[in-house]
Amino acid sequence: MHEGSRKAVGVETIGMTMRFGAFTALxxxxxxxxxxxFHALLGENGAGKSTLVKCMMGFYHPTSGDILVDGxxxxxxxxxxxxxxxLGMVYQHFTLVPSLTGAENLVISREKVPGIIDWxxxxxxxxxxxxxxxxxxxxxxxxxxxxxxxxxxxxxxxxLYLGRSFLVLDEPTSVLTPGEAxxxxxxxxxxxxxxxxxVLMISHKFHEVTAFADDVSVLRKGKLTGxxxxxxxxxxxxxxxxxxxxxxAALDSRAAPKPDAEIVLKVKxxxxxxxxxxxxxxxxxxxxxxxxxxxIAGISGNGQKxxxxxxxGQRPRDAGEVLVRGSTYAATRAEARALNVRLIPEEPLKNAxxxxxxxxENISFRTFDIDSNGKxxxxxxxxxxxxxxxxxxxxxxxxxxxxxxxxxxxxGGNVQRAVLARELTGEVDLLIVSNPCFGxxxxxxxxxxxxxxxxxxxxxxxxxMSEDLDELLELSDRIFVMSDGALVYExxxxxxxxxxxxxxxxxxx
Amino acid sequence: MDAxxxxxxxxxxxxxGGAIRVSTxxxxxxxxxxxxxxxxxxxxxxxxxxVFGAMTAYAVAVMTNSPWLGxxxxxxxxxxxxxxxxxxxxxxxxxxxxxxxxxxxxxSGLAFFFGKPFIKPKAPNLPAIPFGAxxxxxxxxxxxxxxxxxxxxxxxSLVLWWAFRNTRAGLIVRVVGDSSDAAxxxxxxxxxxxxLATGVGGALAGIGGAYLSLYYPGSxxxxxxxxxxxxxxxxxxxxxxxxxxxxxxALLFGGAGALGPALxxxxxxxxYYLFYAAPYILTLxxxxxxxxxxxxxxxxxxxxxITK
Numbered sequence: 001m002h003e004g005s006r007k008a009v010g011v012e013t014i015g016m017t018m019r020f021g022a023f024t025a026l027x028x029x030x031x032x033x034x035x036x037x038f039h040a041l042l043g044e045n046g047a048g049k050s051t052l053v054k055c056m057m058g059f060y061h062p063t064s065g066d067i068l069v070d071g072x073x074x075x076x077x078x079x080x081x082x083x084x085x086x087l088g089m090v091y092q093h094f095t096l097v098p099s100l101t102g103a104e105n106l107v108i109s110r111e112k113v114p115g116i117i118d119w120x121x122x123x124x125x126x127x128x129x130x131x132x133x134x135x136x137x138x139x140x141x142x143x144x145x146x147x148x149x150x151x152x153x154x155x156x157x158x159x160l161y162l163g164r165s166f167l168v169l170d171e172p173t174s175v176l177t178p179g180e181a182x183x184x185x186x187x188x189x190x191x192x193x194x195x196x197x198x199v200l201m202i203s204h205k206f207h208e209v210t211a212f213a214d215d216v217s218v219l220r221k222g223k224l225t226g227x228x229x230x231x232x233x234x235x236x237x238x239x240x241x242x243x244x245x246x247x248x249a250a251l252d253s254r255a256a257p258k259p260d261a262e263i264v265l266k267v268k269x270x271x272x273x274x275x276x277x278x279x280x281x282x283x284x285x286x287x288x289x290x291x292x293x294x295x296i297a298g299i300s301g302n303g304q305k306x307x308x309x310x311x312x313g314q315r316p317r318d319a320g321e322v323l324v325r326g327s328t329y330a331a332t333r334a335e336a337r338a339l340n341v342r343l344i345p346e347e348p349l350k351n352a353x354x355x356x357x358x359x360x361e362n363i364s365f366r367t368f369d370i371d372s373n374g375k376x377x378x379x380x381x382x383x384x385x386x387x388x389x390x391x392x393x394x395x396x397x398x399x400x401x402x403x404x405x406x407x408x409x410x411x412g413g414n415v416q417r418a419v420l421a422r423e424l425t426g427e428v429d430l431l432i433v434s435n436p437c438f439g440x441x442x443x444x445x446x447x448x449x450x451x452x453x454x455x456x457x458x459x460x461x462x463x464x465m466s467e468d469l470d471e472l473l474e475l476s477d478r479i480f481v482m483s484d485g486a487l488v489y490e491x492x493x494x495x496x497x498x499x500x501x502x503x504x505x506x507x508x509x
Numbered sequence: 510m511d512a513x514x515x516x517x518x519x520x521x522x523x524x525x526g527g528a529i530r531v532s533t534x535x536x537x538x539x540x541x542x543x544x545x546x547x548x549x550x551x552x553x554x555x556x557x558x559x560v561f562g563a564m565t566a567y568a569v570a571v572m573t574n575s576p577w578l579g580x581x582x583x584x585x586x587x588x589x590x591x592x593x594x595x596x597x598x599x600x601x602x603x604x605x606x607x608x609x610x611x612x613x614x615x616x617s618g619l620a621f622f623f624g625k626p627f628i629k630p631k632a633p634n635l636p637a638i639p640f641g642a643x644x645x646x647x648x649x650x651x652x653x654x655x656x657x658x659x660x661x662x663x664x665x666s667l668v669l670w671w672a673f674r675n676t677r678a679g680l681i682v683r684v685v686g687d688s689s690d691a692a693x694x695x696x697x698x699x700x701x702x703x704x705l706a707t708g709v710g711g712a713l714a715g716i717g718g719a720y721l722s723l724y725y726p727g728s729x730x731x732x733x734x735x736x737x738x739x740x741x742x743x744x745x746x747x748x749x750x751x752x753x754x755x756x757x758x759a760l761l762f763g764g765a766g767a768l769g770p771a772l773x774x775x776x777x778x779x780x781y782y783l784f785y786a787a788p789y790i791l792t793l794x795x796x797x798x799x800x801x802x803x804x805x806x807x808x809x810x811x812x813x814x815i816t817k
Contacts (some may be wrong), residue, residue, distance in 0.1 A: 079696075093690075095688075095690060095691045095694045097683070097687045098687055098688065098811060099683065099808070099810070099811065100680070100683060100684065100687070101686045104674075104680055104683075107680070108677070108681065108684055108695070109695050113677045113680070114677065115676060115677050115678070116675060116676050116677075117675050117676060117677065119674075119675065176812050198749045211583045307803065392755040447602065472684070
């Protein structure tokens with residue numbers, strides 16, 4: 001049945017080629033993942049990483065090429081064949097069922113489930129199985145109530161429970177905090193060292209590759225551009241293989257802050273219910289000056305999302321004040337326009353776009369109903385919208401088939417570029433940003449961070465909420481830590497230490 | 510003896526009796542809908558299924574002189590309606606709510622069309638068990654005259670509650686209702702599971718209809734349901750998709766429905782019509798009280814089109 005004790009297997013692809021019509025998604029890619037190794041697969045969005053692993057998992061049938069498992073040639077026609085060979089995949093988006101408990105998720109995903117489940121027996125077997133796992137997990141809690149890190153661990157445990165011994169991890173840390181990422185990858189690394197597991201990890205984080213992987217293969221535009229031992233390669237060499245010779249946006253140097261800078265955003269004794277309605281968030285006093293980036297760090301679920309929703313006008317508040325330039329701000333369209341407040345929420349496709357409307361329309365949301373003098377217009381000019389958005393698409397390098405494509409058809413990085421184009425055009429006095437680089441690739445991340453820094457240097461006050469501590473350390477002038485709905489710690493960037501911030505994030509203070 | 514002899518005690522007694530009598534169709538329809546909604550689909554057509562089930566049961570009982578054959582026929586008719594709904598909804602871009610409304614009108618209309626000749630004849634009733642035989646008071650006897658379907662419904666809600674946790678079928682329905690992607694990743698076909706769940710839901714609604722025409726009120730008329738099928742759908746949401754909750758909520762609604770007649774029987778002559786509206790007002794109050802603009806509905810299946 002489900003033995004986690006099955007030994008690791010090695011997998012090798014030879015000359016994998018995958019064509020969709022005239023488009024070659026994957027051209028002659030051969031990589032070797034030896035038994036018990038931790039192999040990283042690097043590449044930009046669209047480089048062919050997911051095509052390659054989908055061929056290995058039987059979702060796609062390659063145009064040509066072979067797969068060897070433990071040195072023997074195998075035919076993988078379906079995901080079922082892949083799992084019979086012990087090949088499994090942990091997807092970037094969770095495939096656990098949120099309303100079921102961990103134990104229910106594990107049992108129901110098994111190949112053979114008895115008609116009536118004897119929970120006493122199953123629980124006993126699960127307890128024995130979990131003893132052999134390096135992860136400790138509560139299995140009687142609904143998955144929806146688990147933290148992101150615990151869900152990710154449960155995904156991995158599920159694959160092992162199903163007897164998989166070769167795992168593809170698709171950007172496993174993109175939803176985890178730095179601490180959780182370290183822990184999960186460390187434990188997986190331990191299992192490969194012990195020879196229980198072979199791992200192929202898709203990533204764009206160099207520091208993870210360096211810290212955990214044995215070998216690395218790099219794809220660009222469907223071609224293998226480099227492979228080798230991680231120990232022999234530095235970040236620069238990997239970046240060169242990954243992005244070739246295209247220029248990477250450099251961060252503007254940080255303009256010195258003015259000592260008498262005006263306080264643009266002021267939040268006083270704000271109180272609002274959180275999404276469970278049981279707890280509340282309390283922001284006692286927060287001021288953001290013109291020309292500075294204030295970062296808010298915290299583990300997800302500590303009230304950052306609710307705080308942003310209050311600032312964005314998506315959530316009612318119980319008490320307190322939000323002032324922009326001294327006047328109260330309730331996030332109406334008129335106020336946002338008068339006070340030059342701009343917002344880049346997380347998951348921009350969901351929170352900042354109308355997914356089925358066109359790229360041009362989405363880019364024009366802030367300006368479509370006013371003319372060049374800021375007066376309301378009675379007739380919308382389609383040609384003005386097109387001209388305006390064509391200029392912005394050009395300027396912000398949004399890659400889209402046409403201005404009339406629905407924005408949902410763009411890749412994540414390009415949706416974020418389109419939103420940035422809309423929010424950063426014109427006068428910006430206050431910019432509120434949340435997790436702007438979540439799930440984006442290397443060059444998009446660099447460019448988006450450069451844009452935010454540019455806005456700061458131009459005099460905007462920036463409030464940046466992020467779950468990525470590296471991002472906060474790179475961009476912020478001051479960092480606050482949000483824990484359990486309140487700002488519990490403040491430090492200037494000069495004095496910031498990852499250690500202390502991490503302790504406050506975890507609630508030990 | 511008349512109602513005045515036990516005085517105001519008649520009111521809670523009548524409410525209890527009413528709760529047991531009136532709640533049975535609510536129990537069946539809401540349990541059926543709970544199964545369907547747990548699989549990620551809403552079938553608003555159960556109102557039509559209920560009416561059609563009532564007509565079918567009555568007609569078959571009149572013709573065969575067996576209420577049990579009538580009951581089976583109603584379940585079979587409900588199964589067909591459910592499967593039809595499930596079959597249409599598997600096509601892309603079909604909205605389950607719109608199809609449900611269409612089937613609600615279709616079911617009622619079809620029942621009126623076929624039911625015309627059966628308005629007059631008398632059908633045999635489903636049997637009841639006289640749990641009140643120990644008492645001499647006729648009100649107690651009337652209140653505790655419990656139909657077998659009520660007992661089956663009570664048992665069924667327990668069984669379903671257990672089955673959602675402890676059987677493969679129950680877990681599969683919950684998986685499909687919560688995440689189509691996860692279900693597909695496990696090799697399940699969400700459409701097939703939903704088709705079956707909607708079919709079973711329809712069959713249960715048909716049984717609820719049989720109770721209406723074969724026990725209480727016990728005859729076939731075109732106004733037999735007065736929206737009970739729709740209220741049962743609301744009741745499922747109120748019960749948070751929990752079969753035991755459905756049972757309790759059905760009892761509560763049944764009791765509220767019995768309030769008007771009970772007050773009338775103890776001699777309240779003014780304003781009792783207002784109490785006839787009690788179940789509807791109760792629906793509104795409960796829906797308002799349990800909803801919130803800032804909180805999402807706890808326990809809602811993730812694939813349900815109203816919660817997406």
